[in-house]
Amino acid sequence: MSAAASTHGALAWNIMHFGHLLRRAGLPVGTVEILAAQEALTHVDLGDRLQVCTALRSVMVRRHEHEEVFDKAFSLFWRDPEAVRQAAVMALMAGEKAPKRRPDPASRRVAEAFGGPRQSKPRTEQEPPETDAVLTVSERERLQTMDFEAMSAAQIGATKAEIRRLVLPLDLRRTRRHRPDPSGGETDLRGTLRASLRQGGDILDIARRRRVERPPPLVVLCDISGSMARYAQILLHFLHAVANHRERVQIFLFGTRLTNITRQLRHRDPEVAFQMVAHVVPDWSGGTRIGEALAEFNRHWARRVLGQGAVVLLITDGLDREGAKGLAENMDRLHRSCRRLIWLNPLLRWAGFEPRSQGIRAMLPHVDEFRPVHNLASLRALIDLLSRPAPARTASLWRIAS
Amino acid sequence: MSGGVAPPGPLLGDRALPSSVDDTGALLERGGYVADRELATTVHLALSMRRPLFLEGEPGTGKTEIAKVLAAGLGRRLVRLQCYDGLDLSAAAYEWDHARQLMAIRLAEAAGQTDRELLARDIYAREFLKTRPLLSAIEPSLPPAVLLIDELDRADEPFEAFLLEVLADFQISVPEYGTIHAETPPVVVLTSNRTREVHDAIRRRCLYHWVDYPDAVRERAILARKAPEVPAALAGEVVAFVQRLRGEELFKLPGVAETIEWAKALNYLGRTELTPGTVEDTLGVLLKYQDDIAKIRGVEAARLVGEIREAIPVS
Numbered sequence: 001m002s003a004a005a006s007t008h009g010a011l012a013w014n015i016m017h018f019g020h021l022l023r024r025a026g027l028p029v030g031t032v033e034i035l036a037a038q039e040a041l042t043h044v045d046l047g048d049r050l051q052v053c054t055a056l057r058s059v060m061v062r063r064h065e066h067e068e069v070f071d072k073a074f075s076l077f078w079r080d081p082e083a084v085r086q087a088a089v090m091a092l093m094a095g096e097k098a099p100k101r102r103p104d105p106a107s108r109r110v111a112e113a114f115g116g117p118r119q120s121k122p123r124t125e126q127e128p129p130e131t132d133a134v135l136t137v138s139e140r141e142r143l144q145t146m147d148f149e150a151m152s153a154a155q156i157g158a159t160k161a162e163i164r165r166l167v168l169p170l171d172l173r174r175t176r177r178h179r180p181d182p183s184g185g186e187t188d189l190r191g192t193l194r195a196s197l198r199q200g201g202d203i204l205d206i207a208r209r210r211r212v213e214r215p216p217p218l219v220v221l222c223d224i225s226g227s228m229a230r231y232a233q234i235l236l237h238f239l240h241a242v243a244n245h246r247e248r249v250q251i252f253l254f255g256t257r258l259t260n261i262t263r264q265l266r267h268r269d270p271e272v273a274f275q276m277v278a279h280v281v282p283d284w285s286g287g288t289r290i291g292e293a294l295a296e297f298n299r300h301w302a303r304r305v306l307g308q309g310a311v312v313l314l315i316t317d318g319l320d321r322e323g324a325k326g327l328a329e330n331m332d333r334l335h336r337s338c339r340r341l342i343w344l345n346p347l348l349r350w351a352g353f354e355p356r357s358q359g360i361r362a363m364l365p366h367v368d369e370f371r372p373v374h375n376l377a378s379l380r381a382l383i384d385l386l387s388r389p390a391p392a393r394t395a396s397l398w399r400i401a402s
Numbered sequence: 403m404s405g406g407v408a409p410p411g412p413l414l415g416d417r418a419l420p421s422s423v424d425d426t427g428a429l430l431e432r433g434g435y436v437a438d439r440e441l442a443t444t445v446h447l448a449l450s451m452r453r454p455l456f457l458e459g460e461p462g463t464g465k466t467e468i469a470k471v472l473a474a475g476l477g478r479r480l481v482r483l484q485c486y487d488g489l490d491l492s493a494a495a496y497e498w499d500h501a502r503q504l505m506a507i508r509l510a511e512a513a514g515q516t517d518r519e520l521l522a523r524d525i526y527a528r529e530f531l532k533t534r535p536l537l538s539a540i541e542p543s544l545p546p547a548v549l550l551i552d553e554l555d556r557a558d559e560p561f562e563a564f565l566l567e568v569l570a571d572f573q574i575s576v577p578e579y580g581t582i583h584a585e586t587p588p589v590v591v592l593t594s595n596r597t598r599e600v601h602d603a604i605r606r607r608c609l610y611h612w613v614d615y616p617d618a619v620r621e622r623a624i625l626a627r628k629a630p631e632v633p634a635a636l637a638g639e640v641v642a643f644v645q646r647l648r649g650e651e652l653f654k655l656p657g658v659a660e661t662i663e664w665a666k667a668l669n670y671l672g673r674t675e676l677t678p679g680t681v682e683d684t685l686g687v688l689l690k691y692q693d694d695i696a697k698i699r700g701v702e703a704a705r706l707v708g709e710i711r712e713a714i715p716v717s
């Protein structure tokens with residue numbers, strides 16, 4: 001393979017820089033991927049641009065949603081075979097960055113990555129100033145208008161302790177896996193046999209096993225519109241705890257748009273996690289379009305995250321700006337796609353709770369369980385309420401609501 | 403229990419592996435699979451780098467078919483593991499034949515054999531190990547295989563963790579017995595419909611390819627291969643209609659499999675061109691959710707048919 005020899009020259013160096021560039025653009029590209037890329041290029045025709053692009057993509061990209069960023073980065077980095085030297089490319093990118101005609105996030109991320117290692121600062125500078133201002137204001141507002149002031153370390157500790165007591169009202173689901181258990185109901189033949197060999201083949205004791213039970217996957221859809229703003233702090237703490245103390249959790253925020261924040265919330269330090277969330281969520285304290293957000297969830301996420309008997313926790317006050325347009329249909333679809341749909345409504349009685357509001361009327365027939373959480377301001381009360389065992393399915397959900 | 407590391411160089415399959423991307427494309431083509439250049443490149447890499455191929459995409463885009471065509475084209479046997487929730491070792495890899503083991507113990511007793519070491523070696527012999535798909539795919543005494551792990555997203559996470567050993571080293575460790583290596587590494591194809599996110603650890607060991615819906619030209623080529631009895635004019639209209647349908651806001655977009663089924667159904671009914679009425683009558687072949695059917699039925703179907711009439715003038 002003659003191509004192999006040339007790979008060790010400038011090309012290898014360029015692949016490494018390309019890998020670093022992808023990493024700065026947010027793709028999880030490590031040394032392993034860069035080495036694999038070097039290897040992959042020895043197997044394809046280096047003169048064929050499409051082959052090279054596909055080869056690099058197949059080893060450096062692991063998720064469909066990263067492909068767009070990769071393609072943009074590829075077309076920028078490997079633009080001109082003469083200009084592959086890194087310095088030249090960097091200069092090229094600086095020029096590329098200037099025109100503001102590409103608003104889509106993928107190219108913005110790539111452009112930022114080309115901009116150099118100072119990555120967090122330029123990000124805020126590059127965003128349109130209005131958006132930036134809105135984000136900051138809303139974030140500050142969020143921290144100040146809470147019943148809780150900005151939390152001290154001790155308070156966070158206390159919060160965590162409270163949250164650890166939290167048991168969500170989710171029933172355990174029997175899996176088809178087994179674990180050894182002396183009081184189990186089933187005979188474990190393999191274990192019995194292995195034990196018998198210790199006795200020289202005599203079976204003295206019958207090993208037993210039982211089925212493993214585990215909580216079902218949990219999907220949280222949380223409303224962060226203006227009417228929910230006063231609960232944002234406590235809800236974020238709650239969601240952060242849920243995301244970090246349980247496995248198989250997916251968390252979405254919605255106002256006018258739907259954002260998956262599971263990865264951001266996985267950061268162990270709540271403050272850092274919240275900052276990351278604030279960066280990705282475009283619509284803090286805006287209006288609510290519940291129907292539209294649910295439609296987006298149903299279309300793009302339902303099949304990906306609602307498998308294996310998932311339980312959906314919907315946290316919203318049900319006050320919809322769009323007059324409940326499309327809400328009933330999408331609630332119905334959601335209800336039929338998951339195993340159990342639990343609605344937590346933090347609407348305070350005195351804040352104008354109208355059980356006859358259109359949104360609530362549209363949503364209520366489609367939930368398995370409705371929990372009006374009247375005093376969300378108190379974490380302890382919330383946890384007590386949520387940890388209570390699930391009530392038996394009531395015939396008339398309306399009675400609970402009113 | 404064959405010798406550790408597989409030898410470098412081309413695999414020792416019945417037929418040699420394709421040596422270039424074009425050869426790989428031709429191999430798929432011969433098997434009746436119309437692949438674009440990107441897919442051919444990724445498949446070629448998977449074969450020459452001996453990495454598992456992880457195919458993700460919407461249902462009905464031909465992911466499983468790739469493994470079948472590869473097996474046929476390479477002259478290897480296809481070992482298929484269909485995943486489901488709760489798939490465990492005894493169904494996926496191997497299982498000890500307890501009944502025969504117990505019998506062997508009794509026989510040893512009757513023969514007056516009491517040496518524990520010897521007994522353990524006899525009881526955990528290869529003959530008592532029942533082979534399941536994963537073990538079968540790396541079994542050194544069998545001819546080389548193509549291992550298809552289908553719909554991995556349906557299995558649960560513990561199963562993925564177990565797969566890591568198989569995917570990285572093409573070996574399976576049986577605690578009581580030892581490690582079984584593949585003599586010729588199998589070609590591994592994993593597919594996922596994304597009903598669940600497959601763990602990063604699996605992704606890292608594989609070459610990734612997103613199998614998208616084909617463009618109109620390729621979909622027509624696929625249709626010509628898979629349903630040659632359908633007249634070209636009708637096939638063109640069917641593809642144009644489905645391509646437009648994929649631009650609509652539907653809960654479940656129709657895949658290539660549905661296109662083929664629909665073209666066959668229309669041909670079977672003796673239709674030679676699309677009319678709004680025909681579309682409505684047969685919409686169930688294409689769309690599988692009542693919401694979607696209700697949305698497209700009527701005005702919407704008529705509009706789409708009108709659009710393709712304008713795009714493809716009736717000859």
